[in-house]
Amino acid sequence: MVKANAYGSGSSEVSIALQRNKCDFLAVAVADEGAELRNEGITMPILVMNPEKHSFSLLFEHHLEPEIYSFELLESFIEEAERQGITDYPIHIKVDTGMHRLGFMPDEVDKLITLIKSQNSVKIRSIFSHLVGADNPQFDDFTRQQISVFKAYSDKLSDAFDHKILRHILNSPGIERFPEYQFDMVRLGIGHYGMSANGHKLRNVCSLKTTILQIKNVPADETVGYSRKGKLTRNSQTATIPVGYADGLNRKLGNGIGKVMINGKIAPIIGNVCMDCAMIDITGIDAKVGDSVEIFGDNMSIEKMAESIGTISYEILTGISKRVKRIYYQE
Numbered sequence: 001m002v003k004a005n006a007y008g009s010g011s012s013e014v015s016i017a018l019q020r021n022k023c024d025f026l027a028v029a030v031a032d033e034g035a036e037l038r039n040e041g042i043t044m045p046i047l048v049m050n051p052e053k054h055s056f057s058l059l060f061e062h063h064l065e066p067e068i069y070s071f072e073l074l075e076s077f078i079e080e081a082e083r084q085g086i087t088d089y090p091i092h093i094k095v096d097t098g099m100h101r102l103g104f105m106p107d108e109v110d111k112l113i114t115l116i117k118s119q120n121s122v123k124i125r126s127i128f129s130h131l132v133g134a135d136n137p138q139f140d141d142f143t144r145q146q147i148s149v150f151k152a153y154s155d156k157l158s159d160a161f162d163h164k165i166l167r168h169i170l171n172s173p174g175i176e177r178f179p180e181y182q183f184d185m186v187r188l189g190i191g192h193y194g195m196s197a198n199g200h201k202l203r204n205v206c207s208l209k210t211t212i213l214q215i216k217n218v219p220a221d222e223t224v225g226y227s228r229k230g231k232l233t234r235n236s237q238t239a240t241i242p243v244g245y246a247d248g249l250n251r252k253l254g255n256g257i258g259k260v261m262i263n264g265k266i267a268p269i270i271g272n273v274c275m276d277c278a279m280i281d282i283t284g285i286d287a288k289v290g291d292s293v294e295i296f297g298d299n300m301s302i303e304k305m306a307e308s309i310g311t312i313s314y315e316i317l318t319g320i321s322k323r324v325k326r327i328y329y330q331e
């Protein structure tokens, strides 16, 4: 899964690495993301999960394979394919087994088979569904129920056609916790970016690092930052870093909620996070201008950071803005 700029890490670099390493399929959310990958030289199959009517031409032009989730979408896609004289265009059927986001309902399978058999513009390449709570043992019964509905639906669909139809249902937590249901493919997302839903120790993949711009000695009665929020109770030393909420450092991490690592020591963010900067309380830490600051990475867990502001690592990762330079290391 390389949607949302490969979870913020840079979709073309990640996709090129995946293509080189013989990954079979990529998936993106919208057609524009797929077109961008084609322009970067990605030739492997790309599934587009949220195709919209206005993007059909882009799909055909770049040979992007749509997820088809409703009869309305299917009919208009077939119509456009016919208009362009296209045959056997690969599509991916999404079944709603409990997420209730997108997908055909399980009782629509017969109608779907009839419709697909009545034309030759599109051909089903895969059938898939999405698990809602594979990370949580509390939902294991529901997960198994989703899988069993999926299995029945996909059996029926596969039996109706002569060619092989690929099946896939597992996301990252599903891959970790339900390996017996891999079917033909799995859809690895967050796990690829180093995070486990299951407490498995995956290797850290992404770090957000910056450097100290300026260090200040600030007396006890002063405040730091906007709205005088960073109240000092002691004579303090602060460090200013050039990362703010416009970079994806959530403003909720201000006022001691967020912490960073400087020279092996943990230091809290003091005061409100600014648009382009944040101030860190480094009292008692040996640091100088230019020293490296880890916001998340090998030492500072992105999951803990997410938890401290009531969100998930996905949102932190995908929220790192474009102006933050991505640097890649090849091993």
Ligand SMILES: *Cc1c(COP(=O)(O)O)cnc(C)c1O
Binding pocket: 001, 049, 130, 170, 171, 172, 173, 187, 188, 189, 190, 191
């Ligand atoms: C995003 C997404 C995934 C990957 O989810 P992770 O939890 O990141 O592994 C898989 N399938 C679908 C349909 C998705 O939208």
